[in-house]
Amino acid sequence: MTPPERPVDVAVVGAGPAGIAAAVAARRAGARGVLLIDRDRLGGIMRQCIHAGFGIERYGEELTGPEYIARDIETMEAEGVEAMLGTMVLDLSPDRVLTVSSAGGVSRLRAGAVVLAMGCRERTRENVMIPGTRPAGVYTAGAAQNLMNLRNIMVGRRVVVLGSGDVGLIMARRMVLEGAEVACVAEVMPVPGGLARNVRQCLDDLGIPLLLGHTAVEVRGEGRVSSVVLARVGEDLLPVPGTEMEVECDTLLLSVGLIPENELSSRAGIELDPATGGPVVDGSFMTNVPGVFACGNALHVHDVADWVSEEGAEAGRSAARWLSGDAPDWPFEVAAGRGLRYALPHRSGPGGVVKLRVSEPARDADIVGVVGSTEVFRKRFARAVPSEMLRVELPEWLDNVERLILEVERG
Amino acid sequence: MEAYDVAVIGAGVVGSFVARDLSRYDLRTVVLEAGPDAASGASRGNSGVVHAGFFSVPSTLKAEMCVSGSRMYEGICRDLGVPFSRCGKIVTVHSGAESEMDRLERLLVYGEASGIGDLRIVDGGEARSIEPGIDCRAALVSPSSAIVSPYETTIAAAEDACVNGVRFMLGARVSSASREGPPEDPAHIITAGDGRSVRARAVVNAAGLSSGRVAAMFGLEGFTVHPCRGEYLLLDKAVGGLINGMVYPLAPEGESTLGVHLTPTVAGHILVGPTVEFIGEASAATTASRHAEMLAAAHALLPPISKRHVIKAFAGLRAKLVPEGGTTAYGDVDFAVEESPAGVVHLLGIESPGLTAAPALAGWVVPMLLSHLGGADLKGPTDVVRYRWPYTTPPATAGDRALGERAVMAAADPDRGAVVCRCEHVTRADILRALDNPLGAKGLDAVKFRTRARMGRCQGGFCLPRIADILVDERDLHPSSVRMSSAGSEPFAGWVKEGGAGR
Ligand SMILES: Cc1cc2nc3c(=O)[nH]c(=O)nc-3n(C[C@H](O)[C@H](O)[C@H](O)COP(=O)(O)OP(=O)(O)OC[C@H]3O[C@@H](n4cnc5c(N)ncnc54)[C@H](O)[C@@H]3O)c2cc1C
Numbered sequence: 001m002t003p004p005e006r007p008v009d010v011a012v013v014g015a016g017p018a019g020i021a022a023a024v025a026a027r028r029a030g031a032r033g034v035l036l037i038d039r040d041r042l043g044g045i046m047r048q049c050i051h052a053g054f055g056i057e058r059y060g061e062e063l064t065g066p067e068y069i070a071r072d073i074e075t076m077e078a079e080g081v082e083a084m085l086g087t088m089v090l091d092l093s094p095d096r097v098l099t100v101s102s103a104g105g106v107s108r109l110r111a112g113a114v115v116l117a118m119g120c121r122e123r124t125r126e127n128v129m130i131p132g133t134r135p136a137g138v139y140t141a142g143a144a145q146n147l148m149n150l151r152n153i154m155v156g157r158r159v160v161v162l163g164s165g166d167v168g169l170i171m172a173r174r175m176v177l178e179g180a181e182v183a184c185v186a187e188v189m190p191v192p193g194g195l196a197r198n199v200r201q202c203l204d205d206l207g208i209p210l211l212l213g214h215t216a217v218e219v220r221g222e223g224r225v226s227s228v229v230l231a232r233v234g235e236d237l238l239p240v241p242g243t244e245m246e247v248e249c250d251t252l253l254l255s256v257g258l259i260p261e262n263e264l265s266s267r268a269g270i271e272l273d274p275a276t277g278g279p280v281v282d283g284s285f286m287t288n289v290p291g292v293f294a295c296g297n298a299l300h301v302h303d304v305a306d307w308v309s310e311e312g313a314e315a316g317r318s319a320a321r322w323l324s325g326d327a328p329d330w331p332f333e334v335a336a337g338r339g340l341r342y343a344l345p346h347r348s349g350p351g352g353v354v355k356l357r358v359s360e361p362a363r364d365a366d367i368v369g370v371v372g373s374t375e376v377f378r379k380r381f382a383r384a385v386p387s388e389m390l391r392v393e394l395p396e397w398l399d400n401v402e403r404l405i406l407e408v409e410r411g
Numbered sequence: 412m413e414a415y416d417v418a419v420i421g422a423g424v425v426g427s428f429v430a431r432d433l434s435r436y437d438l439r440t441v442v443l444e445a446g447p448d449a450a451s452g453a454s455r456g457n458s459g460v461v462h463a464g465f466f467s468v469p470s471t472l473k474a475e476m477c478v479s480g481s482r483m484y485e486g487i488c489r490d491l492g493v494p495f496s497r498c499g500k501i502v503t504v505h506s507g508a509e510s511e512m513d514r515l516e517r518l519l520v521y522g523e524a525s526g527i528g529d530l531r532i533v534d535g536g537e538a539r540s541i542e543p544g545i546d547c548r549a550a551l552v553s554p555s556s557a558i559v560s561p562y563e564t565t566i567a568a569a570e571d572a573c574v575n576g577v578r579f580m581l582g583a584r585v586s587s588a589s590r591e592g593p594p595e596d597p598a599h600i601i602t603a604g605d606g607r608s609v610r611a612r613a614v615v616n617a618a619g620l621s622s623g624r625v626a627a628m629f630g631l632e633g634f635t636v637h638p639c640r641g642e643y644l645l646l647d648k649a650v651g652g653l654i655n656g657m658v659y660p661l662a663p664e665g666e667s668t669l670g671v672h673l674t675p676t677v678a679g680h681i682l683v684g685p686t687v688e689f690i691g692e693a694s695a696a697t698t699a700s701r702h703a704e705m706l707a708a709a710h711a712l713l714p715p716i717s718k719r720h721v722i723k724a725f726a727g728l729r730a731k732l733v734p735e736g737g738t739t740a741y742g743d744v745d746f747a748v749e750e751s752p753a754g755v756v757h758l759l760g761i762e763s764p765g766l767t768a769a770p771a772l773a774g775w776v777v778p779m780l781l782s783h784l785g786g787a788d789l790k791g792p793t794d795v796v797r798y799r800w801p802y803t804t805p806p807a808t809a810g811d812r813a814l815g816e817r818a819v820m821a822a823a824d825p826d827r828g829a830v831v832c833r834c835e836h837v838t839r840a841d842i843l844r845a846l847d848n849p850l851g852a853k854g855l856d857a858v859k860f861r862t863r864a865r866m867g868r869c870q871g872g873f874c875l876p877r878i879a880d881i882l883v884d885e886r887d888l889h890p891s892s893v894r895m896s897s898a899g900s901e902p903f904a905g906w907v908k909e910g911g912a913g914r
C-alpha cells in the first residue's frame with residue numbers, strides 16, 4: 001500500500017517557538033504552510049517551562065513559557081495557519097517528500113519548501129557514560145520538568161543534580177519548592193553552565209551547594225537509585241582517584257547538554273556541522289538540500305527563546321521567498337576560528353548577522369573578522385561566556401570576500 | 412497446590428523454548444521464573460548472534476546444538492513474528508602473523524567438520540568489499556551467521572507458550588524441592604521463596620546462573636556456576652551503517668571468549684563488546700574501565716566510532732562451569748545436560764552459544780521429558796495459536812516495505828498510526844499490547860523489552876512521560892505504584908500536588 005500524497009507550499013516540522021514563528025512568517029509572506037507536530041499540543045518545550053524569564057528581548061516583559069508561546073499560538077490561529085497535531089514526521093526525502101504518521105493513518109506531503117524546527121534532545125546518562133547499576137530514578141532534567149510541570153508527577157525526594165545548565169538549575173529550585181531535598185548540584189567545569197542570574201536565584205537563594213569541578217563516577221542502587229558517587233576532576237576533566245564521595249539520594253537529575261534533533265535531516269542527506277550538531281546553513285537558513293531550511297534548537301542550541309522565535313521567522317520568510325523563485329546569493333563562507341566554538345550561518349554576505357559562541361569565558365573580548373590574514377573589523381563584548389550566544393552584524397562594505405574567519409581576542 | 416506434568420524453572424531463552432515445545436503436547440506445564448518477566452537473565456544481555464557454529468569444537472554438544480539451532484532460527488523467528496537478519500560475519504586478523512592465520516584456518520576446519528558449508532578465507536581486499544569500513548589482512552567469511560533480538564525472541568517464545576496453555580509464574584524464585592509419592596513415579600514439590608509451590612512429575616532446570624544451586628535442590632551436586640560479566644556499549648543508529656554484518660577480530664590465543672567485537676542489532680544500532688570479567692557476586696553494573704576498553708577496541712576497528720555515539724551501556728552475565736583461568740581455548744568446556752533423578756533434566760553451563768543452541772536444546776530435552784511421562788501415549792504436537800502475528804509495527808526506517816506495512820496497519824487501527832516513541836517509532840498500539848501481555852509482566856520494562864520504547868537514543872526522555880499518561884490517566888494507576896520492573900523499582904514518588912489534576 002502506498003500512502004496517499006498531498007501537495008503543500010511549506011511544511012514546518014515541529015511546533016515549538018521556532019516552528020510556529022516560521023509558519024506564521026511563511027503565511028504572511030504569502031505561502032500556505034502546514035505545521036506538523038508529534039505532540040497533541042502546540043508549543044514545544046515552552047509548555048513545560050512554567051517559570052518566568054521569557055519575552056524580555058521581544059516584549060520587554062517577563063513571561064512564563066506558556067504565556068510566551070500563547071501569544072504566538074494566537075497569532076498563528078489569527079493567520080489561519082493549518083496545524084496537524086499528533087503527527088510524527090517519520091521520514092524526509094531529498095526531494096522534500098515527508099512521510100507522516102498519525103491516528104489518521106500514514107500519509108505523504110510533497111512540500112515546495114520545508115522548515116526543520118524539531119528542537120533538541122537532552123544528553124543522557126549514557127552519553128556521558130556514568131557507570132554503575134541501572135536503577136529507576138535517573139532522569140534528564142527536561143524529562144523530569146515535563147513529568148512534574150505537565151503531568152503533576154513527582155520524580156523523587158532526595159536529589160543530586162549533575163550539570164549546572166539552565167534546565168538543571170531551574171529544576172533544582174523546582175524540586176526544593178515542591179518539598180524535595182537537593183543534596184547538591186555538581187558541575188564538571190570550573191564555572192557554572194547556566195546564566196549567572198539562574199545560579200543566584202535557583203541555588204544561592206535556596207542554599208543549594210554547587211560543587212564545581214565535580215562529576216558523577218557511579219550510580220548505585222538496585223531497584224531505585226540509592227546513592228551517587230561524585231569525584232573531583234583534574235584539569236583534564238577526568239575524575240581524580242581518591243576524591244570519591246558517596247551521596248545518598250533517590251534521584252539523579254542530569255542537565256549535561258542538549259543536542260539538536262536531526263534524525264530527519266540526516267535521512268534527507270543534509271550536511272551537519274559537528275560543532276553545532278545542526279545543519280550547515282546559508283544566510284537564509286537554507287541547508288545544502290535545496291528548499292530545506294532549519295531554525296531554532298534543531299539548528300543550534302539557544303539559551304534565549306526570543307532569538308529562537310526571531311530565527312524561526314527568518315527561516316519561514318526565506319522559505320516563502322525561495323518558493324517564489326527568489327534565492328539570495330550568499331557570497332562568502334563564514335568560519336569559526338580561534339576561541340570560538342561555532343559561528344552560524346556558514347555562508348553569509350555584507351550586512352549579514354552571525355551568531356556565535358565562545359569556547360572560554362572572557363571579560364572584554366573582541367570578536368575579530370579576518371580575511372586571508374587581514375583584520376577587517378572587530379567588535380567588543382564586555383562579557384563573553386560559552387553559555388550565552390553572541391550576535392555580530394557584518395559590515396556592509398565587505399566585498400570580494402571568499403572566506404571570513406571570526407576569532408576571539410581577549411582584551 | 413496445583414499439579415502439573417512439567418515444571419520449567421527459569422524463563423530465559425532455554426526455558427522459554429522448552430515451554431513452547433511442551434505447549435504443543437497435551438500436557439500441563441508451568442514455568443517458574445524468579446524475575447518480573449521472561450528474559451530476566453543472560454537472555455536479555457547478550458550479543459544476539461545466531462552463531463553458525465565454527466567457534467565450537469566439533470562433536471561437542473555445544474557445536475552440535477549450535478549448528479542445528481542456527482538452522483532452525485529463521486523459521487522460528489518467522490513463526491514468532493520477531494526480527495531475524497542474516498547479515499553475515501567476518502572474523503578478521505590484523506597482523507597477518509602466521510600463528511594468527513593458523514588459528515583462522517582452524518576455525519574454518521572446525522566449521523567444516525561441523526558441517527558448515529559456506530565458510531571461506533579471503534584476503535584484506537576482498538574483506539573490504541564485504542565491509543568497506545574495516546581494514547584487515549585476512550578474514551574468515553561466514554555468510555550464514557545471523558542476528559536476532561535476544562530478549563524479543565525469548566519473550567515471544569514465552570508468550571507463544573503462554574497463549575498455548577503454559578502457565579507462567581513470575582517473581583517465583585525456586586528455593587527448595589522435595590519428593591513425594593511412589594519411588595518409581597515420584598512427584599516433585601517445588602517451592603518458591605515467596606511460599607508458592609507446585610507439584611510436577613517432570614522438571615526442567617533452566618535457571619541459568621542459578622542452575623547449579625537448583626540442581627543441588629534436586630540432589631545433583633557438584634555443579635558450580637561462575638558468573639562472568641560481559642559489558643556492552645550500544646551505538647547510535649547514525650553510525651549503524653558503518654558495518655554491514657558482524658566484525659569479530661580473532662580473539663587472542665587462549666581466550667575463553669570471543670573478545671570485543673562489533674555486532675549490528677536488528678534495530679540498526681551497533682553493539683560493542685562484550686568484555687570478560689569473572690565476578691564474585693552476580694552484578695550487572697557497568698564500569699568506567701570497561702567502557703574505556705570497549706571504546707578503544709571499537710575505535711581501533713572502526714576509526715569513526717567515538718564516545719559521542721554511545722547511547723547505552725549494559726552488561727550480561729555468562730554462566731560458566733569453570734572459574735577464572737580454568738579454560739584454555741574457546742569451546743573446550745561443554746554444555747552439561749544431566750537427567751538426575753529420572754524426569755528431572757538440568758541444563759548447566761549454557762553460556763555462548765546458548766542463545767543459538769536454545770531451540771535445539773529444547774528439541775533434545777523435550778523428548779526426554781515425554782519419554783519419562785509416558786511417551787507415545789501423549790497427544791501432540793497440536794495446532795498452535797500465534798500470538799505476535801503480525802508483530803510489533805515495523806520501524807518506518809526499515810524501508811518502503813516496512814512503511815507500506817505501517818500504512819496498512821494504521822489504516823485499520825488509529826492506535827497504529829499514533830507514534831509515541833520518536834527514536835524507535837513505536838506506536839500507541841504496540842504500547843497497549845505490551846501492557847496487556849499474556850505473561851502478565853508488569854511495569855515499564857515489560858513495555859520496553861517488547862516494543863523498544865525507551866531503548867533508543869533519548870533513552871526515554873521523550874516517551875516516558877507519554878507512557879506514564881497511559882498508565883496514570885487510562886489505567887488509573889497512582890504514580891507511586893508505577894514500576895520499572897520488580898517492587899522497589901518505582902520511578903515516580905507520587906503526585907507533585909496531592910489532589911491536583913493528573914494534568
Ligand atoms: C528540556 C529543555 C528545557 C528548557 N528550558 C528552558 C528554560 O527554562 N528557559 C529558556 O529560556 N529556555 C529553555 N529551553 C530552551 C528553549 O526552550 C528553546 O530555546 C526553545 O523551546 C526552542 O524552540 P524550538 O522551537 O527550536 O524547539 P522545541 O520547543 O523543542 O519544539 C520542537 C518541537 O518539534 C517536535 N518534533 C520533533 N521531531 C518531530 C518530528 N519528527 N515530527 C513532528 N514533530 C517533531 C517536538 O515534539 C517539539 O514539540 C529549554 C530547552 C529544553 C530542551
Ligand SMILES: Cc1cc2nc3c(=O)[nH]c(=O)nc-3n(C[C@H](O)[C@H](O)[C@H](O)COP(=O)(O)OP(=O)(O)OC[C@H]3O[C@@H](n4cnc5c(N)ncnc54)[C@H](O)[C@@H]3O)c2cc1C
Pocket residue numbers: 420421422423424425426427443444445446449450451452453454455456457458459460461462583584585586617618619620621622625640641642685727728729730761762763764765766767768
Ligand atoms: C555477554 C554475553 C554474550 C553472549 N552472546 C551470545 C551470542 O551472541 N549468541 C549466543 O548464541 N549466545 C550468546 N550468549 C549466551 C546466551 O546469552 C546464553 O547462553 C543464554 O541466554 C542462556 O539462556 P538460559 O535460558 O539458559 O539462561 P538465562 O537467560 O540466564 O535464564 C535463566 C532464568 O532463570 C531464572 N532463574 C534463576 N534462578 C531461578 C530460580 N531459583 N527460580 C526461578 N527462576 C530462576 C532467571 O531469572 C533467568 O530468567 C551470550 C552470553 C553473554 C552473557
